[in-house]
Amino acid sequence: MSDQQVPDRVVATDAAVQLLTKLSELHGGLMIHQSGGCCDGSAPMCYPVGEFRVGQRDVLVGEIALPEPIPDVRVWINGDQFELWKHTQLILDVVKGRGAGFSLEAPEGVRFLSRARAFREEENQTLAAHPPLTGAALGV
Template identity: 60%
Template structure:
């Protein structure tokens, strides 16, 4: 069974990230994020068409992000081991110029998603 952590909003979007998600939704349909902390871009969040990245018992659903103008929420998953490291923070999904992983949908846009963080309760 997968855990969902909802006691405090654990993930939020910058306005720039929301704009990009709307564009990606128009081009690719429903979306999801997964952040593994593994290879490629390290701990960068990867954006995929919803369901294209397989999640399982080793993943935690941190949030279902509501994006104005997008019909369905965008699920934000993180590997359980990564969550243990980041559990004391609120994650902020932002967008910066530059090329990230070729696996994430925003790669051809010349930008990449990036996580900023803030201590919970700070």
């Protein structure tokens, strides 16, 4: 795998893109934070941009493109959790059910769900040469 083919650390299903588009139309720009536990377990949480404080050790795993002119959705993960998951591609999906009370999709009767695909060895090698940015590096 060449340096030009860095695999995405995060992708989204069509259902997730559709829900993010709907939520963006209602709430403006969005961000996702893959929580590292506590009251909501390890769940992807959706917030309006600026309503969740990204930590300096949080890792920007990627962005999910939405239809123009809606801005892309940045996806963050806790730094410690990233170390455990860095060998997997995060797949953002949507399932029926009650989500976390703090996440924007909660009133929709669905919730975001993280799935994962293990990167192949050559993908891991490429990704190791292209580390993701942290909140500190981005000055957040």
